[in-house]
Amino acid sequence: MANSHNWITPYEKRINSALGSLLPDDDSILSKAIRYSVLNGGKRLRPLLVYLSSELGNSSPEAQDSVSCAVELIHCYSLIHDDLPSMDDDSLRRGMPTCHKEFGEAVAILAGDAIQPMAYYSLTNSKEIEDKHKVSLVSLLAEACGQNGMVEGQILDISENKSLSIEDLDYMHSKKTGSLIKTCLEMGGLISYLPEQEINLLSEYGEKVGLAFQIRDDIIDLQSPTEISGKTQGADILQKKITYPNLIGMERAKKRTIELCEEAQETVKKLSGDSTKLIKLSDFISNRNY
Amino acid sequence: MANSHNWITPYEKRINSALGSLLPDDDSILSKAIRYSVLNGGKRLRPLLVYLSSELGNSSPEAQDSVSCAVELIHCYSLIHDDLPSMDDDSLRRGMPTCHKEFGEAVAILAGDAIQPMAYYSLTNSKEIEDKHKVSLVSLLAEACGQNGMVEGQILDISENKSLSIEDLDYMHSKKTGSLIKTCLEMGGLISYLPEQEINLLSEYGEKVGLAFQIRDDIIDLQSPTEISGKTQGADILQKKITYPNLIGMERAKKRTIELCEEAQETVKKLSGDSTKLIKLSDFISNRNY
Numbered sequence: 001m002a003n004s005h006n007w008i009t010p011y012e013k014r015i016n017s018a019l020g021s022l023l024p025d026d027d028s029i030l031s032k033a034i035r036y037s038v039l040n041g042g043k044r045l046r047p048l049l050v051y052l053s054s055e056l057g058n059s060s061p062e063a064q065d066s067v068s069c070a071v072e073l074i075h076c077y078s079l080i081h082d083d084l085p086s087m088d089d090d091s092l093r094r095g096m097p098t099c100h101k102e103f104g105e106a107v108a109i110l111a112g113d114a115i116q117p118m119a120y121y122s123l124t125n126s127k128e129i130e131d132k133h134k135v136s137l138v139s140l141l142a143e144a145c146g147q148n149g150m151v152e153g154q155i156l157d158i159s160e161n162k163s164l165s166i167e168d169l170d171y172m173h174s175k176k177t178g179s180l181i182k183t184c185l186e187m188g189g190l191i192s193y194l195p196e197q198e199i200n201l202l203s204e205y206g207e208k209v210g211l212a213f214q215i216r217d218d219i220i221d222l223q224s225p226t227e228i229s230g231k232t233q234g235a236d237i238l239q240k241k242i243t244y245p246n247l248i249g250m251e252r253a254k255k256r257t258i259e260l261c262e263e264a265q266e267t268v269k270k271l272s273g274d275s276t277k278l279i280k281l282s283d284f285i286s287n288r289n290y
Numbered sequence: 291m292a293n294s295h296n297w298i299t300p301y302e303k304r305i306n307s308a309l310g311s312l313l314p315d316d317d318s319i320l321s322k323a324i325r326y327s328v329l330n331g332g333k334r335l336r337p338l339l340v341y342l343s344s345e346l347g348n349s350s351p352e353a354q355d356s357v358s359c360a361v362e363l364i365h366c367y368s369l370i371h372d373d374l375p376s377m378d379d380d381s382l383r384r385g386m387p388t389c390h391k392e393f394g395e396a397v398a399i400l401a402g403d404a405i406q407p408m409a410y411y412s413l414t415n416s417k418e419i420e421d422k423h424k425v426s427l428v429s430l431l432a433e434a435c436g437q438n439g440m441v442e443g444q445i446l447d448i449s450e451n452k453s454l455s456i457e458d459l460d461y462m463h464s465k466k467t468g469s470l471i472k473t474c475l476e477m478g479g480l481i482s483y484l485p486e487q488e489i490n491l492l493s494e495y496g497e498k499v500g501l502a503f504q505i506r507d508d509i510i511d512l513q514s515p516t517e518i519s520g521k522t523q524g525a526d527i528l529q530k531k532i533t534y535p536n537l538i539g540m541e542r543a544k545k546r547t548i549e550l551c552e553e554a555q556e557t558v559k560k561l562s563g564d565s566t567k568l569i570k571l572s573d574f575i576s577n578r579n580y
Contacts, residue, residue, distance in 0.1 A: 024437050030445050034437065081403060086395035105376035106448050109399065113371060113406070114441040117432035120410050124429040131421040138428050139414040142407035147314055147324065151404040155320050158396055 005284045007277065008048065015047040015072060018065040022122060033103040033111040038076045040094045045213065045285075046071040049184035052281065053202050056273035057192025059128075066126035067137065067191060070119040071184050074145050077115035078154070080108050087158055088239060092232045116145075129191055136190060140183050149179035157241070164242045173214040174207070181213070182206035201267055205278060208264035212257045213285050218243035219253055220289060261286040295574045297567065298338065305337040305362060308355040312412060323393040323401040328366045330384045335503065335575075336361040339474035342571065343492050346563035347482025349418075356416035357427065357481060360409040361474050364435050367405035368444070370398050377448055378529060382522045406435075419481055426480060430473050439469035447531070454532045463504040464497070471503070472496035491557055495568060498554035502547045503575050508533035509543055510579060551576040 019038055024031040047068035054064045083090040083098040084105065091101050100108035123129070123137045143149060153176025161168070185206040189199035221236045222245055236243050244253040261282040268275035309328055314321040337358035344354045373380040373388040374395065381391050390398035413419070413427045433439060443466025451458070475496040479489035511526045512535055526533050534543040551572040558565035 028442075028445070029449075030437060030442065078403075081399055084396075084399065086399065106374075107445070109371055109374065109376065110441050110445055113368075113402070114437040116403070116406050117436040120428050121432035121436065124425045124432070131425050134425045134428075135414045135421050138410050138424075142411040142414070146407040146411065147320060147404040151400050152318075152320065155318070155397070155400055159319075 005280070007280065008284070011048050011051050012044050014051070014065070015044050015068050016041075018069050019072060022069050022118070029103060029107055030111060030114060033099055033107050034115060036096075036102060037080050037099045037111060038073065038115065040096055042072075042076070042094055044072060046075050046180060046184045048281065049181060049206065050188040052277050053185045053188025053194075054192040055188075055277075056198070056202075056271060056275075057189065057194045059188075059192035063126055063128040063191045064188070066122050066129065067187050070122040070137070070141060071180060071187070073115050073119040073122065074141065074150075074180060077112040077119075078145070078150055080112040080115070082154060084108060087154070088235070090232065090235060092226065095227075133191055137187055140187055140190075144179040144183035149175055150177075153177070153179070161242070164247070166244075166247055169242060169244065169247060170211065173211055177214050178207060178210035181210035198271055198273075201270055205264045205267045205282075208260045208267065209282050209285050212260035212264070212282070215244045215253055215257045215260070216285060216288060218245055219250070219257070222250070223289075257286045295570070297570065298574070301338050301341050302334050304341070304355070305334050305358050306331075308359050309362060312359050312408070319393060319397055320401060320404060323389055323397050324405060326386075326392060327370050327389045327401060328363065328405070330386055332362075332366070332384055334362060336365050336470060336474045338571065339471065339496065340478040342567050343475045343478025343484075344482040345478075345567075346488070346492075346561060346565075347479065347484045349478075349482035353416055353418040353481045354478070356412050356419065357477050360412045360427075360431060361470060361477070363405050363409040363412065364431065364440075364470060367402040367409075368435070368440055370402040370405070372444060374398060377444070378525070380522065380525060382516065385517075423481055427477055430477055430480075434469040434473035439465055440467075443467070443469070451532070454537070456534075456537055459532060459534065459537060460501065463501060467504050468497060468500035471500035488561055488563075491560055495554045495557045495572075498550045498557065499572050499575050502550035502554070502572070505534045505543055505547045505550070506575060506578060508535055509540070509547070512540070513579075547576045 016039065023035050023038060025035065050068040050071055051064055054067070079093060080099045082088050083093055084100055090098050092098065096102075098108075099111060103111070119141065120138055123141065124134055126134070129137070145151065153172055153174075156172040157176055182203050185202035186199055189202050194202070218236060221234065221243065226233045244256070248256070264282045265279045268278045306329065313325050313328060315325065340358040340361055341354055344357070369383060370389045372378050373383055374390055380388055382388065386392075388398075389401060393401070409431065410428055413431065414424055416424070419427070435441065443462055443464070446462040447466055472493050473496075475492035476489055479492050484492070508526060511524065511533065516523045534546070538546070554572045555569045558568045
């Protein structure tokens with residue numbers, strides 16, 4: 001991530017290493033497509049949220065890695081499917097050809113389909129999480145990425161609707177990216193035995209930074225050149241998507257990102273643990289260019 | 291199922307009712323596509339295997355339904371994705387237009403993506419299964435339908451390979467349909483507290499009937515008219531798939547189905563419980579026309 005956010009680098013290395021060990025590494029086209037799509041230097045925001053929230057309580061590094069891998073795997077599978085020709089039809093992801101461009105459409109669909117159960121397997125396979133927590137984690141993750149979560153958001157995103165209000169856009173994003181982001185924080189709180197009240201605060205923080213992250217994504221799409229963002233600049237316009245800048249204007253969109261991050265910071269200041277890194281992360285989210 | 295197998299009907303009604311209650315029932319296109327694809331009168335072989343194996347020990351009807359729904363949901367999601375244009379490009383499924391023909395490709399991909407987590411949710415949400423079993427069930431299911439299970443089989447199935455041996459074909463089917471079928475029996479044994487040795491027998495039965503089921507499927511593709519099978523007759527030939535009848539001849543294919551079912555029957559006769567229904571089921575599998 002950005003230079004002023006060097007504190008993030010060790011977490012990135014840690015999740016990349018954990019994912020590298022977890023993923024299959026044989027010569028099959030499926031394994032190649034999976035490694036290609038997962039180990040491609042993403043921002044790793046979701047694992048970072050798991051690490052930061054779980055560090056507030058008591059949890060083992062192994063448990064943290066298991067949950068971090070699970071959420072990143074779900075995110076990666078969703079990106080592979082979102083990029084498909086019948087969805088966003090995107091050819092560039094993280095600066096590289098998208099999975100279906102590199103391996104063909106059938107392999108891309110199946111790579112996504114294989115990554116999804118890997119996430120649940122990662123949760124149940126942890127040696128350091130107790131059974132009752134594993135059950136809650138599977139349940140939380142399944143809800144976040146199902147019919148009333150991520151997939152609902154994606155359906156709304158690809159549906160043609162030229163008269164979206166800002167509330168509609170907020171709702172779509174709260175499902176498409178918000179559900180999983182919020183769940184990362186809840187899962188981190190759960191495995192480190194935080195009290196319910198603290199988990200609720202983390203969840204609220206997740207809702208705010210999740211939305212801020214998405215608005216910033218729309219801004220980046222317009223302002224950030226492909227060589228910095230790793231995505232096709234202006235892809236949203238090409239796909240005629242309704243974004244925050246074209247709905248409320250660039251300045252108001254930027255202002256809203258900052259406000260949401262300030263609210264998120266106020267929320268985590270109420271935590272009994274040290275919220276410094278969660279605060280720094282929200283700063284990064286409101287200022288990032290990729 | 292067939293008339294001489296009326297004993298199956300109550301199980302079919304039971305799983306259809308359990309699925310009907312579990313699935314979302316709102317006006318969204320996603321819910322419609324999900325209900326359309328799941329509640330379309332499939333054979334329900336996988337739930338039946340869960341019911342029959344779990345009835346050998348002690349498990350509650352609610353636990354049996356939760357597991358049965360989970361395995362059938364996984365099966366249904368895989369059918370939706372297998373039928374997609376970039377895979378088998380099939381337009382008919384269970385006598386009706388396939389999901390992507392009815393709702394479009396994007397919705398079909400997303401319906402499959404939403405059904406998959408629903409299966410895990412069904413397992414964790416059961417009130418009658420203890421946590422340690424829930425963890426094992428999620429783990430077993432995730433393995434069966436992942437990279438080394440169902441998805442590997444599907445990749446092999448769509449890969450062009452004109453010189454498949456019978457061992458290659460057996461291997462492909464042991465992954466594509468065998469993994470989930472075997473797992474249904476293991477899951478049923480697990481929730482009803484059967485000893486490991488008995489679960490192993492069930493698993494072996496699953497391997498045999500799974501393969502027999504697949505060979506019979508190839509025979510049906512050639513011999514059974516669309517109005518009986520509910521599928522496009524000769525679809526395998528159109529897709530230039532290598533099948534048992536064209537690899538070893540129709541008579542040997544039929545003979546092998548019967549032999550596998552006889553072996554399956556010998557296996558379950560070793561169970562301490564009553565294996566009558568499992569034996570009747572293998573009879574049905576080797577003789578069915580749809």
